[in-house]
Amino acid sequence: MNFPPDEADAEPDPIEEVAMDWLLERDEGFAPGRAAEYEAWRRRDARHAAAVERLEQTWSRLEELAQPAGEVPRVARAGSSLRPSRRLVLWPALAAAAAMVLAFGWWRAGAGNLHAQYATSPGAVQRILLPDGSVVTLNGESAAEVDYAGDQRGVRLGRGEAHFDVARDPARPFVVTAGGISVRAVGTAFNVRVATAAVEVVVASGLVRVTAPEKGLAQPRPGLTPTPLLEKGDRVVVPRTGIEALPAVTRLDPEQLREALAWQQERLVFADTPLREVVDQFNRRNVLQVRFGDEQLGTRLVGGTFAANNVEAFVSLLERGGDLTAERRGEREIILRRVR
Numbered sequence: 001m002n003f004p005p006d007e008a009d010a011e012p013d014p015i016e017e018v019a020m021d022w023l024l025e026r027d028e029g030f031a032p033g034r035a036a037e038y039e040a041w042r043r044r045d046a047r048h049a050a051a052v053e054r055l056e057q058t059w060s061r062l063e064e065l066a067q068p069a070g071e072v073p074r075v076a077r078a079g080s081s082l083r084p085s086r087r088l089v090l091w092p093a094l095a096a097a098a099a100m101v102l103a104f105g106w107w108r109a110g111a112g113n114l115h116a117q118y119a120t121s122p123g124a125v126q127r128i129l130l131p132d133g134s135v136v137t138l139n140g141e142s143a144a145e146v147d148y149a150g151d152q153r154g155v156r157l158g159r160g161e162a163h164f165d166v167a168r169d170p171a172r173p174f175v176v177t178a179g180g181i182s183v184r185a186v187g188t189a190f191n192v193r194v195a196t197a198a199v200e201v202v203v204a205s206g207l208v209r210v211t212a213p214e215k216g217l218a219q220p221r222p223g224l225t226p227t228p229l230l231e232k233g234d235r236v237v238v239p240r241t242g243i244e245a246l247p248a249v250t251r252l253d254p255e256q257l258r259e260a261l262a263w264q265q266e267r268l269v270f271a272d273t274p275l276r277e278v279v280d281q282f283n284r285r286n287v288l289q290v291r292f293g294d295e296q297l298g299t300r301l302v303g304g305t306f307a308a309n310n311v312e313a314f315v316s317l318l319e320r321g322g323d324l325t326a327e328r329r330g331e332r333e334i335i336l337r338r339v340r
Contacts, residue, residue, distance in 0.1 A: 002149075015045075016051045016054070016055065017200070018041070018051075019048065019052045020055060021042065022042075023055055058083075069083045110303070113148050114131055114146055114147070114148040115145075115147050116146045117143070117144070117146075118136075118138060118143065118144050118145075119138075119144075120138045120139070120141060120142050120160070121140065122141050122285065123140050123284075123285045123287055124140050125137065125263075128144075130148070130167075132167045132172070133167035133305050134166045135169045136155060136164055136165075137164075137264055138160065138162050139162065139193075139264075139284050139285075140163075140284035140285045140286075141159070141160050143158040143159050143160060144156065144158065145158065151171060152172055152173060153174045153175070154176075155174075155175075155176045155177075156178070157177070157178035157179075157192055159194055161191070161192065161193060161194070161263065161284070162176075162220065162283070163189070164185070164189065164191075166186070166187055166188050166189065166190075168186055168187025169186065170186050173186060176326070178194050178199050179199040180199070181210055181211065182210070182211045183201055183208055184208060184210075184211070185206065185207070186206075186207075187206055188204075188207055189206060190202060190206075190230075192204075195308070196240075197239060198237050198240055199238045200235065200236070201236050201237075201238070202257070202260045202261070203230045203232055203234045203235075204261055205232050206231075207229045209229055209230065210238065211235055228249070230249060233251050233253070233254075233257050234251060234252075235250050235260070256271065258271065263308070265308070266309070267282065267306065267308060268306045268308050269304075270301075270302050270303050270304060272301045274299055274300070274301060274302075275301070275318075276299070278302045279298070279336075282311050284312060285309060286308075286311050287332060288331070288332055288333070288334065289317065289332060289333050289334070290333075290334050291333060291336070292335070293296075293335045293336060294337050296338070297324065297336055297337075315336070318336070324338060324339060325337050325338075
């Protein structure tokens with residue numbers, strides 16, 4: 001594919017220049033204090049965060065394209081001595097890839113069809129802009145398959161959690177399938193989480209309808225009554241096995257709704273939430289994993305606002321209670337136990 005000269009040979013704008021410097025420094029490992037300076041710069045202006053996200057997504061696409069089929073993508077870490085050469089190689093590649101992604105997106109949007117797969121690692125939250133303007137936000141350790149074809153927009157959530165902000169298009173319903181249920185919407189926002197035993201749907205705005213189970217992307221199996229239309233604050237948890245009818249819908253108060261959707265932000269908010277669920281939220285966002293040496297600890301109720309990427313601080317707060325101890329195993333695991 002040949003790119004127009006003004007796209008393939010484009011120079012980065014000043015914000016993207018700075019964003020790239022930060023990303024290269026982050027890949028090499030921040031010096032003490034630099035991580036906080038990076039976060040302050042990124043939060044200072046919405047354009048800064050947008051530039052970082054554009055570069056990360058484009059680099060992720062390049063890694064996927066370069067990875068042999070069937071292999072798990074690996075992130076290369078460059079040493080400081082390689083930084084100048086990597087920069088010279090990285091920017092032209094990103095510029096060309098951005099032009100390619102842009103052209104591909106417009107072609108897909110015009111055709112109305114798209115088929116793509118996405119997956120995130122622990123700690124990674126990825127936002128995906130779809131051709132119709134809808135946005136899918138994947139939580140850590142999640143996987144989704146997008147299938148836009150004909151008069152329907154479909155997403156299959158294979159594992160994990162995702163938030164869907166759906167662009168309104170009455171002629172093309174937006175259908176999410178996950179764990180044997182189907183969530184149908186036209187223009188709305190809702191959250192779907194696939195757990196081992198159940199699938200949870202929470203509506204952030206608009207209206208959706210849940211049916212279960214289903215054969216294909218949009219055809220619910222006959223014989224089961226779908227839920228009534230769910231509206232903002234409604235929550236339904238559907239068992240993945242042995243289902244004969246959809247369970248009752250519960251209504252979340254504003255604080256509970258914020259808690260259910262807080263994973264998309266950099267802070268986690270909990271109000272009388274079982275510790276098992278809190279730990280699951282931290283584990284989805286971090287390489288450092290928290291385990292239970294005493295399973296009964298999982299029922300303890302926890303409340304508060306926490307930095308999503310600071311597991312150590314959260315565990316330290318738990319230890320201050322005096323009846324819980326944390327055993328640190330290397331750099332990737334913490335075991336929680338009750339004090340005997």
